[in-house]
């Protein structure tokens with residue numbers, strides 16, 4: 001089949017009835033649920049872009065294996081051209097959503113492509129697991145499906161491993177084997193966009209200890225598999241707010257959910273890893289499923305930071321405060337953050353790593369540096385928006401006020417900005433800014449940037465340890481060589497000093 005259209009994606013959603021719980025009730029039709037409607041339409045637009053002549057050649061390619069047109073997320077990266085094709089895709093999707101939707105379909109499809117490219121890692125442990133990954137990749141690619149994922153255990157007692165939790169099946173684990181497959185029970189978090197996806201893939205960060213065998217799992221199943229319960233967090237908007245009042249929150253909210261597996265059957269051909277702590281600990285670092293998506297998240301993060309920065313610049317200009325040194329200093333800092341991430345991305349694309357499989361990956365040092373910096377830079381951009389907008393962020397009326405005949409004159413006069421900025425222009429801009437820096441929607445976006453790919457503190461510690469292992473820090477040796485026999489301290493001291501003329 002190859003690339004789907006938005007309508008085909010929606011038709012797929014309408015054909016299923018996953019067990020979704022939202023605000024104490026069971027959702028019967030995800031497409032007709034107000035809180036999901038707009039995000040579904042935003043994802044549908046991305047599918048439609050695949051058919052748009054303006055984007056088609058940039059974000060899709062002809063699959064060598066099938067001769068069909070497929071998304072670039074399914075392109076195994078073997079060359080600089082492939083990497084560029086990938087970047088074009090990430091950029092197009094991120095620009096279409098202002099970088100505000102983190103889990104667009106490309107994200108997990110890249111994970112899957114990387115698993116496919118490095119299936120030899122699984123082959124070492126079990127040939128069937130590798131075969132399962134390969135055929136699952138082909139199935140998702142050829143049907144252009146949309147995945148969610150849940151890789152974290154629920155936040156119960158973090159000081160204990162999975163098998164030490166109060167109940168053996170608080171964390172998702174294997175209960176028993178049957179001729180048809182594996183029965184799994186327990187919970188995983190935090191499956192963003194789960195209600196509006198087609199499938200879910202489960203895997204984990206490393207950290208398994210002996211005794212955790214039953215939790216060492218990786219598999220994928222359809223989102224409507226019997227026994228799989230999707231527990232949505234409270235929505236941050238009701239799906240009925242006006243686009244004028246909430247230009248971003250009304251469109252781009254990604255729901256998050258805990259997934260609970262009530263004795264769910266995972267067919268054997270969907271099991272990618274099971275009952276093997278060593279394999280489960282190696283899966284994330286050794287199959288490129290951390291590094292390849294970090295390219296996508298880097299590009300998306302850049303667009304998001306750039307967007308917040310542009311809103312801050314326009315906000316400052318609209319009320320004439322960017323004539324002040326302190327405001328220029330803050331805005332200059334944000335622009336430098338954007339340029340820093342842009343430069344790191346370019347470096348990552350030039351300094352590639354090549355895996356034993358031949359898969360080419362953007363360099364991990366610049367990518368991890370982005371991963372370390374964005375959780376500081378993005379919150380700072382939000383803080384600058386709050387500081388520049390100040391009380392003005394809290395004086396915006398609603399659409400209904402703006403168009404009321406009795407109020408129109410006041411609105412234009414008292415809500416106008418500097419000369420040339422009308423009341424309605426200023427209010428629109430401030431509403432955009434408030435969605436980003438004040439609304440619960442904006443706070444989630446900030447929390448997302450901190451945590452979407454793991455705890456930034458531990459990630460940086462891992463980065464440090466890996467960096468230290470790979471580098472010799474030889475500049476220090478060069479400096480210390482002054483004390484070695486051949487290069488004595490005296491021989492390098494300036495003549496004047498050696499002669500005591502000082």
Ligand SMILES: Cc1cc2nc3c(=O)[nH]c(=O)nc-3n(C[C@H](O)[C@H](O)[C@H](O)COP(=O)(O)OP(=O)(O)OC[C@H]3O[C@@H](n4cnc5c(N)ncnc54)[C@H](O)[C@@H]3O)c2cc1C
Nearest residue numbers: 149150151152158189190191192447448451452454455457
């Ligand atoms: C908006 C949002 C969307 C997300 N979407 C997804 C998704 O689609 N799929 C998915 O799988 N995950 C998703 N995540 C989850 C994300 O992967 C986790 O939030 C992240 O890995 C951190 O784990 P945690 O939230 O359980 O925090 P915890 O690990 O519980 O950490 C809580 C605090 O305790 C500290 N801490 C905990 N354990 C240790 C330790 N061992 N050593 C030192 N300090 C420790 C941390 O530094 C942190 O400050 C999402 C998260 C957010 C916020």
